[in-house]
Amino acid sequence: MNTVYDFEQFQPPVVTEYKLQKELERREMKKQITLLRIASVIIVIAMILLAFLVIKDSVIFAILLVVATCISVVGNGIISVLFYYKGKTDSLRSDIL
Numbered sequence: 001m002n003t004v005y006d007f008e009q010f011q012p013p014v015v016t017e018y019k020l021q022k023e024l025e026r027r028e029m030k031k032q033i034t035l036l037r038i039a040s041v042i043i044v045i046a047m048i049l050l051a052f053l054v055i056k057d058s059v060i061f062a063i064l065l066v067v068a069t070c071i072s073v074v075g076n077g078i079i080s081v082l083f084y085y086k087g088k089t090d091s092l093r094s095d096i097l
Contacts, residue, residue: 033083040076044069 051065 037076037080040072044072044076047072 047065047069051062051069054065055062
């Protein structure tokens, strides 16, 4: 039977405990950031719904809620972009090392 892959051709990359720990930390951080993003979206939705609920009683408060939600969304977008670029530069640095 012919084998499709030649496993003797290349040496696998050297894996150390330090690299495995860094990868584990990176994955944990990614999970935490994902949970924070989901929580942020839920809070934004709640603020918009609250604005629609209170618009009959207090138009000014509803407008303030919508403005605060817009500021929150813009801030979250900026932070997401910064984390994205920081993650790309960190991965480039780890590839060099």
